[in-house]
Amino acid sequence: MTARQRYRSKMRICYDMLRVIQEEGGEAGPTRILYGANLSYERLKRYLAELIEKGLIEEVERDGKRIYRLTDSGRMFIVHFRKMTEFAKAFGMIL
Amino acid sequence: MGLHAFFVFDAFTEFFSALTAIFVAYYSLRAYKILEDSRMVALNLGFSVLGVGMLVHGAIKVRIALAVLSGVPVPPARRLPLVRLGYTLAFATELAAYALILLATIKRPPSMETTLLPPLAAPLLEYDFRSEALLAVLALLIAVKAGIGYSQGESRLAGLVSLGFALLSASHFLLVFGGPLKLISADVARLLGFACLLWMVIRVSRVGA
Numbered sequence: 393m394t395a396r397q398r399y400r401s402k403m404r405i406c407y408d409m410l411r412v413i414q415e416e417g418g419e420a421g422p423t424r425i426l427y428g429a430n431l432s433y434e435r436l437k438r439y440l441a442e443l444i445e446k447g448l449i450e451e452v453e454r455d456g457k458r459i460y461r462l463t464d465s466g467r468m469f470i471v472h473f474r475k476m477t478e479f480a481k482a483f484g485m486i487l
Numbered sequence: 488m489g490l491h492a493f494f495v496f497d498a499f500t501e502f503f504s505a506l507t508a509i510f511v512a513y514y515s516l517r518a519y520k521i522l523e524d525s526r527m528v529a530l531n532l533g534f535s536v537l538g539v540g541m542l543v544h545g546a547i548k549v550r551i552a553l554a555v556l557s558g559v560p561v562p563p564a565r566r567l568p569l570v571r572l573g574y575t576l577a578f579a580t581e582l583a584a585y586a587l588i589l590l591a592t593i594k595r596p597p598s599m600e601t602t603l604l605p606p607l608a609a610p611l612l613e614y615d616f617r618s619e620a621l622l623a624v625l626a627l628l629i630a631v632k633a634g635i636g637y638s639q640g641e642s643r644l645a646g647l648v649s650l651g652f653a654l655l656s657a658s659h660f661l662l663v664f665g666g667p668l669k670l671i672s673a674d675v676a677r678l679l680g681f682a683c684l685l686w687m688v689i690r691v692s693r694v695g696a
Contacts, residue, residue, distance in 0.1 A: 403523050469521075475694045476518040481642035482687050484592045484632045485526055 405429065407473045409439060410448060410466050418462045425460065493671065494552035500674040501545035507681040508538035508584075514688050526591040533587030540580025547573030578618045585625035592632045616663055623659035626652045644687050651683030
């Protein structure tokens with residue numbers, strides 16, 4: 393990881409979390425999101441609450457375990473984030 | 488190319504460029520809302536200023552063209568106060584826009600506000616040598632910055648931005664060094680430059696689709 397890439401914006405972290413859930417087939421447990429998005433437990437809790445509040449994911453319970461499911465809004469966010477990242481990169485901006 | 492055709496083509500390129508710049512500005516705003524990166528605000532402001540300046544310049548050109556085409560005797564258009572005012576406005580907005588776009592794309596900008604802004608106390612003559620050279624260099628710097636991103640493989644679309652600004656730079660250089668066909672050549676280069684930017688935005692809109 394380069395010095396430039398060390399800092400991740402809040403939106404980048406949200407995107408990374410959503411991407412992990414998407415790669416898991418649209419549903420993922422907290423541990424998988426924590427490792428996949430490289431977060432501390434405290435930050436994971438905070439960002440999960442924020443993603444739920446924004447309607448990008450929803451919390452469901454299955455076999456007594458909490459899992460997080462990507463919503464349609466979450467899928468749209470991933471697509472838009474990728475588009476805008478490409479747009480920024482086209483101007484030589486590193487996000 | 489006849490006088491009528493030239494006026495129509497010149498106005499077309501000006502309005503096409505203006506609308507493309509406003510379209511890119513709109514995309515920058517969308518990018519800011521999603522990425523929450525303040526550099527997008529500078530990019531948005533830069534392209535907005537560029538678009539509005541070109542729209543006003545285009546409108547002035549149309550007004551002068553209509554006067555010329557209707558047979559009203561006018562002195563050489565280049566010396567008309569309205570043309571000088573329009574060009575000065577276009578120059579000021581392009582300078583501000585290029586500086587903002589450059590600032591948005593580099594990490595530690597130099598103090599351009601103090602070094603690049605020329606005195607604008609009097610309206611400039613259209614296609615003034617120094618002002619066009621300055622705009623050409625700024626556009627070239629943006630092209631080089633995007634070109635570096637392209638060469639490092641960070642984005643294939645950076646190639647379009649680089650080519651677009653290289654063509655915009657060429658259009659300004661043509662006005663400085665060009666021969667008799669310099670106005671038409673510069674218009675064509677600018678048209679192609681903005682077409683590259685438009686194509687880049689269209690390609691972005693297809694990402695993930």
